[in-house]
Amino acid sequence: MFQSSDFQRYDESELWIFHDYYFKNIGLKAWDSGAIPFTGATNYSEARKKALLLVENLRLCGLENSDDTIKILEIGAGSGAFAENFLLAFENICLAEDLNFHKRLKYFLTDYSQFTLDELQRKKRLKEFPNIIFQNYDALEDVRSSSLSASIGSFHCILSTYLLDQLPCRVIAKVDNTYKEKYIKLIIPEKYLHNEKLFHEKLLKKSKWIKKIKKVFHYEEIDDEDDIPAEDFEILKTCFRKTKESTIIYSYGAKISLENSFKLLHPKNGLIIASDFNAAARGGVDLYEPCYYGNSLAQPVNFDFLYKSFAKQQKVVLFEDPIRPLHTLIICAENFEHPLRLGITYERVFKQNILLRMLYQFLLEIKQSIHILLIISILYTTYYIFTLYEQNFSAP
Numbered sequence: 001m002f003q004s005s006d007f008q009r010y011d012e013s014e015l016w017i018f019h020d021y022y023f024k025n026i027g028l029k030a031w032d033s034g035a036i037p038f039t040g041a042t043n044y045s046e047a048r049k050k051a052l053l054l055v056e057n058l059r060l061c062g063l064e065n066s067d068d069t070i071k072i073l074e075i076g077a078g079s080g081a082f083a084e085n086f087l088l089a090f091e092n093i094c095l096a097e098d099l100n101f102h103k104r105l106k107y108f109l110t111d112y113s114q115f116t117l118d119e120l121q122r123k124k125r126l127k128e129f130p131n132i133i134f135q136n137y138d139a140l141e142d143v144r145s146s147s148l149s150a151s152i153g154s155f156h157c158i159l160s161t162y163l164l165d166q167l168p169c170r171v172i173a174k175v176d177n178t179y180k181e182k183y184i185k186l187i188i189p190e191k192y193l194h195n196e197k198l199f200h201e202k203l204l205k206k207s208k209w210i211k212k213i214k215k216v217f218h219y220e221e222i223d224d225e226d227d228i229p230a231e232d233f234e235i236l237k238t239c240f241r242k243t244k245e246s247t248i249i250y251s252y253g254a255k256i257s258l259e260n261s262f263k264l265l266h267p268k269n270g271l272i273i274a275s276d277f278n279a280a281a282r283g284g285v286d287l288y289e290p291c292y293y294g295n296s297l298a299q300p301v302n303f304d305f306l307y308k309s310f311a312k313q314q315k316v317v318l319f320e321d322p323i324r325p326l327h328t329l330i331i332c333a334e335n336f337e338h339p340l341r342l343g344i345t346y347e348r349v350f351k352q353n354i355l356l357r358m359l360y361q362f363l364l365e366i367k368q369s370i371h372i373l374l375i376i377s378i379l380y381t382t383y384y385i386f387t388l389y390e391q392n393f394s395a396p
């Protein structure tokens with residue numbers, strides 16, 4: 001065995017290089033083979049909720065009676081499954097409500113993988129939608145020098161699903177009053193390090209290969225040289241649990257991507273809608289292992305941090321799915337003049353599930369859910385057997 005590197009800060013480790021290599025070279029196989037799960041946030045009903053919210057917003061902004069082109073940007077579009085369902089839902093809503101937004105629509109479908117974009121076009125997966133423009137865009141790049149520079153300040157809506165959890169982040173623990181962060185060392189067998197071809201083959205052909213690479217983790221104290229902006233640090237401090245030890249994710253990549261989106265957003269009418277997995281603060285010094293999909297890694301997002309980062313200047317709404325750890329962050333443009341609403345459908349789902357949500361969060365909080373459910377099931381089964389027994393044996 002060969003130690004590929006010394007300990008590196010988690011977000012600077014080779015894991016992220018493998019992750020980028022995987023997405024930039026795997027193409028649609030990642031989704032077609034089932035390596036990357038996607039239906040949770042890209043299905044028709046999830047896409048329809050967003051389409052309804054957008055239509056509601058376009059009306060609110062008075063765009064019903066104008067000829068303006070409606071511009072939508074999707075970032076990290078991957079297989080195009082979300083775009084397909086969203087565009088279908090958007091058209092259905094417009095037809096049902098006698099609106100012409102769908103006829104005035106330009107949908108910029110973007111990803112940082114040119115390979116995936118080319119394959120999507122070559123295979124004509126979205127051929128029923130002539131209003132799609134395929135473009136390469138990296139969520140972390142400076143928009144002024146990006147392929148979207150001509151569209152700065154023009155999008156009515158910027159969408160992403162399962163993108164924010166793909167962007168680099170750091171894992172920070174609070175122990176008493178000191179702050180530490182996760183470092184990682186990968187132990188890669190020497191044969192791969194000296195044979196680039198074999199290495200690349202493994203990344204593209206063997207699903208979850210990076211999960212199997214031996215890894216060693218530890219926490220190191222954060223010192224002055226660590227470049228966490230003071231403003232971010234102040235917010236992060238409020239995200240920990242009140243326990244003696246607690247760990248959180250510093251989703252700085254997600255924050256950069258949202259800041260870039262603001263520059264692209266229409267300053268009066270625009271909305272950002274981003275759905276992803278949430279990472280709540282944990283008690284103890286937790287290693288927060290990422291999820292490995294294919295040979296990519298997904299590190300759920302600290303929505304608490306993102307919400308607090310933007311709530312000072314913008315109107316922000318955070319929708320927590322009642323059952324899944326899926327969160328949807330809705331942020332409006334700088335000069336948005338209307339009250340920011342969660343959207344009729346989101347609100348309905350929220351209200352319908354309020355009891356379920358409370359119960360679920362209560363069970364999560366006390367971390368005893370399984371035990372309690374087990375006890376309830378045993379009590380119920382005993383009661384059921386007992387009543388059956390009584391019915392059978394007490395009859396004359």
Ligand SMILES: C[S@@+](CC[C@H](N)C(=O)[O-])C[C@H]1O[C@@H](n2cnc3c(N)ncnc32)[C@H](O)[C@@H]1O
Nearest residue numbers: 023038076077078111112113138139161162166
């Ligand atoms: C987990 S997939 C999600 C794909 C799709 N949105 C879905 O929900 O099925 C993440 C996608 O984000 C893209 N991606 C990752 N990092 C990116 C970045 N920095 N900028 C733009 N796209 C990125 C990947 O190429 C991949 O297509």
